[in-house]
Amino acid sequence: MSLHGLSLVAGSPGRPGGVTFRAVNPATAQPLEPVFHEASLAEAGHALDAAATAFADYRARPAADRARLLDTIAAEIEGLGDALLQRAHAETGLPLARLTGERGRTCGQLRLFAQLVRDGSWVDARIDPALPDRQPLPRPDLRRMLIPLGPVVVFGSSNFPLAFSVAGGDTASAFAAGCPVVVKAHRAHPGTSELVAGAITRAVTACGLPAGLFSLIHGGGASIGIALVKHPTTTAVGFTGSHAAGRALFDAAASRPQPIPVFAEMSSINPVFLLPGAVRERGAALAQGLLASFTLGVGQFCTKPGLVFALRGPDTDTFVAKLAELVRAAPSGTMLTHGIREAFLEHRARITAVPGVEALAQGGGTADIARTELPPSVATTPARNFLRHPALATEAFGPFALVLLADSADEFQACAAALEGQLTATLHGTAADLAGARALLATLEQKAGRIVINGFPTGVEVCPAMNHGGPYPATTDVRFTSVGTAAIQRFVRPVCYQSLPDDLLPPALQNANPLGLLRLVNGAPTREPL
């Protein structure tokens, strides 16, 4: 499948001529064909102007049109066949099996949003009919629903080249909400991005929708990203990446003349608390599960468990010894990019340099820098160190976990209270352990967006009940999820119609309830017409 290496601005290829770059195969350190061309600021602006124009059309379309677009994108992505997986494999070093699964998740997610949009009740329609005879004043007819915000800028992530990138959860939920999307492609996988952008563009055309509904922008450095966020027609931003980059986008958005929301999913160390009964009963299985979780995707998951708290004692000693043994036997893996590898080593060094932190084990085998490889590793330290050294609470994005040994359950509680915001917090315990951990649970609930019991935080289900979010710095907006159907709520706003004639109302709010939605009428949920 040939690649042109250009941005895609409202269905048309961008201009060559500016700065160029190539993707690099991390498993070989070799640059890949073709050359990619960074978009100009003018092209980025043109993409957003076209998105604003397309918005006026797209937002007025029936839900069926949005659903068809989402389904068609999924089919177009599947239509790319193995070429997509092979390019993604070359650009990221991720195994083909993983990428096959990620493609399934990406297409499944698009279809889930199509289903949500067809069902339609997500618009939270509310009707309070007129009370003309009410005293002292009549009540007018009031009807409210959620409508799309406008053009959304999405920043592709490094670690999910499909599921959190060009046609990932942000794009799917924005299209579902009724918003056009401009994607800033991640520089590490521009070819994968171009292939998926082509699929979206073909779907937009096939569905008879305006070309401005979607653009893909190649670019490097912060300037084009900031320009996309600052563009006057941008109404919201989705981002997955580092704390520094996410915060820069947030600050840019907040300092606009008209501030806009930024949904940045940034930094999380995903603490795991091992309660004593669980360590006693299944310490070896915990060590195995933990290794699998913190080395999944070579540790490059936002939900990677980076902190493991356990109570000192012989059972924990056995668990730690088992973990060390497993880590020593574990192979190295290829990181996504050379830069991520370097950043990981720097962050890990900052953690292991803290007094009292001791290396516990490192994976066997050679870690070939020419293959961007890294071995898994674990270190250990007394839990009380956690309260003294903020460096221990920072993320090292890669295959590393820190085991913190506590002297008491009170120390667990103190460490939990000292945590920053997290995507997840995990407890392993027997029924008796958990019954005694209510206070710990209550503290963790204030720190994390998802509480995991007797499982591991990696693996984020795409479903209505998922919450992939959390207090800052896990995200910039604790009130929203970036995974699951509730992600659509990021890109909408309510509007209220007072005394609008029935035929001018959107179908969702018409008396006859032609869409068959579940609506709140006089405060009570019903599918009945008025």
Add this chain to the structure above:
Amino acid sequence: MSLHGLSLVAGSPGRPGGVTFRAVNPATAQPLEPVFHEASLAEAGHALDAAATAFADYRARPAADRARLLDTIAAEIEGLGDALLQRAHAETGLPLARLTGERGRTCGQLRLFAQLVRDGSWVDARIDPALPDRQPLPRPDLRRMLIPLGPVVVFGSSNFPLAFSVAGGDTASAFAAGCPVVVKAHRAHPGTSELVAGAITRAVTACGLPAGLFSLIHGGGASIGIALVKHPTTTAVGFTGSHAAGRALFDAAASRPQPIPVFAEMSSINPVFLLPGAVRERGAALAQGLLASFTLGVGQFCTKPGLVFALRGPDTDTFVAKLAELVRAAPSGTMLTHGIREAFLEHRARITAVPGVEALAQGGGTADIARTELPPSVATTPARNFLRHPALATEAFGPFALVLLADSADEFQACAAALEGQLTATLHGTAADLAGARALLATLEQKAGRIVINGFPTGVEVCPAMNHGGPYPATTDVRFTSVGTAAIQRFVRPVCYQSLPDDLLPPALQNANPLGLLRLVNGAPTREPL
């Protein structure tokens, strides 16, 4: 009823000793007893620390406890009797009849939130049960609901001393959500604030809740407000007031190490479009309705219609003449404060100084500055001026409206497209007018949070379908309403529990559905147990 003039910090009176001030009766320009004492920054911090402690208790309480608190506050406010109304009258100059209505609205609002909390389904419970046999991977049990954010800082407004102040909509919805509240009292009605704060404090005690659940802070200038917003335990802010003050709070919140949401309801000129059929059929009634709406509360409503667009022609000439006649016959009114009166005169002067703006009429009678009075007034200008002079799009908070005469429906459309964000936009038209105004309607929907047909924007119903919000600068967050039951959504966040044992789950998510909530199970709404 005697007033102590002190802040109320977690149930205890603040310290005297700092800067002092008095309320002023705007109708007499006389200062009122007693002297009020500004809180120190330490007291403000203490209030928020106490709120954080109270939060740990309050958030764990059953919904019935929150509902009882809200009902008890309403009863305590009613128990203050006429003393409350008289003090509010003395501090604001608002008529007793209006204040009686506003008290009813305030207590009704508290009880509406009590009802919402008792009903409970607002927590948006979602359950996706485990699928242990799913291929290729099992699905864990996932359950999600909305939980409270934490301590909320509320800034009382000048123009609604009861309904948007100490126990107003922000406080009611925050308490309903499960959040403690620290109110910064508005300096113009500190006595009213103290009385209502006393009612809340008694309710907190009567319900056996921690005293830190509520504090009232007196203060002047920006510093204490910024300190409240910047305090590390503050998790959200509610504000009603000027654009400058709201933006300053927003900027302070966004620049925190951990940014927090600010729900500032700020500035709106609430455009009204008069379509030709309506002007022809009921021009005189429109003039009457408009006068009543833009002079309600002496024009000091955030939904005051400040811009009136009409098409040139003989019917409009008649309408304009009628409006001028009515305005000339209308009495002056006492403004809330001398400062608001001065600011109004300055803003109106900026508007009327625009070339092409002509004074049309001013109310008769004398406007006594010693009574803080202002006459109603209207001016007129060609609508095309609106596209040239940004000053015409600014709010003059007081009894003034600008009539803009358009040459064509296209000019309507161009002016609508040039509007900034608004709380409301209004259309008056016959059925035929409205059928031809779909494009205008679509544009206004992008500019305003509420569309009003053949009515006036003042009068904001408190109900599930209300949206009192809108694009910036109407508010700092277009995604939320500050009036109606959906206002609770500002102060909550989702949390997901993965594989939590049933007895450790919150009742809202337990298998048996003990609260009888409407929940989304496998994506479908149901009240059935699992």
